[in-house]
Amino acid sequence: MLSKKTKYGIKALVYLARQEDRVPVQISVISKSENISRKFLESILLTLRKNGILGSKKGKGGGYYLLKDPKDIPMTTIMRLLEGPIAMVPCVSLNFYEKCDDCPDENACAVHNVMLKVRDNTLEIFRNTTLADLSD
Amino acid sequence: MLSKKTKYGIKALVYLARQEDRVPVQISVISKSENISRKFLESILLTLRKNGILGSKKGKGGGYYLLKDPKDIPMTTIMRLLEGPIAMVPCVSLNFYEKCDDCPDENACAVHNVMLKVRDNTLEIFRNTTLADLSD
DNA sequence: CATTATCCTACTAAATCGATAGGAATAAAG
């Protein structure tokens, strides 16, 4: 299940992508429009900024804005940043790989093999979907 | 992320599917073979039995056994039973549907639409994969 | 009746989730 953090993060990014110019948008504006707790959204936007997706400006007229063109931000990037691994088990994760304690041989593991298939399919979708696609 | 419960459950089912005859297998045998905590596995097998996947026999020579042919047990059934929804958001779930609090219009929601696509793909895989496939 | 197994309920420690609180830092406007 997708966390609210990720869901809210995506919604906020879509909101920013739909802005015509790159003028900073305040947290409170997004939070009201998308029905997201202001403080919670604040922490989400902060991590997006710290990871190079958003820029920010303090003080009056400040807010957040996209640093890149929406079509250059794939879902894989957003998901990995906010949600973590895309795979359902760590042993089939590309970016968050971890060996299973209980499993002596990955290639012989039935779970491993189905989940590999699922990951490939999901990854394919996320790779081919950018923030621009979401914003249409 | 897949819970250990689901992962262990699948592994145990595969173990049972690989048995030649339908003789009951004791929890402790499976737990040792698959490196799963005995007590934890006990509770997992219990829910599988309560949901018509496994049969059980008490006392000496007792244990758990599959009630159906492995090829008649699709991953969808196992997943929904142990893990819950297959979808990443409740608003695109077939069996565990729930409306989002924050979302006034599902069809206009960017998150909804990507996740619908992901669900379709994942579902397709799980529908076409049975316990028999996992056991090969 | 003794042994061997599942059955069942309840409990628990640790982690994660979804926030919330409150002030510091900074930028703009007057």
Added chain:
DNA sequence: CTTTATTCCTATCGATTTAGTAGGATAATG
């Protein structure tokens, strides 16, 4: 230079979920 508006940052918190554990009840076998 002061006020106001905003992000920045750290810390905390209650609820829920996860991954078990404990211990006895129940039933089948010999």
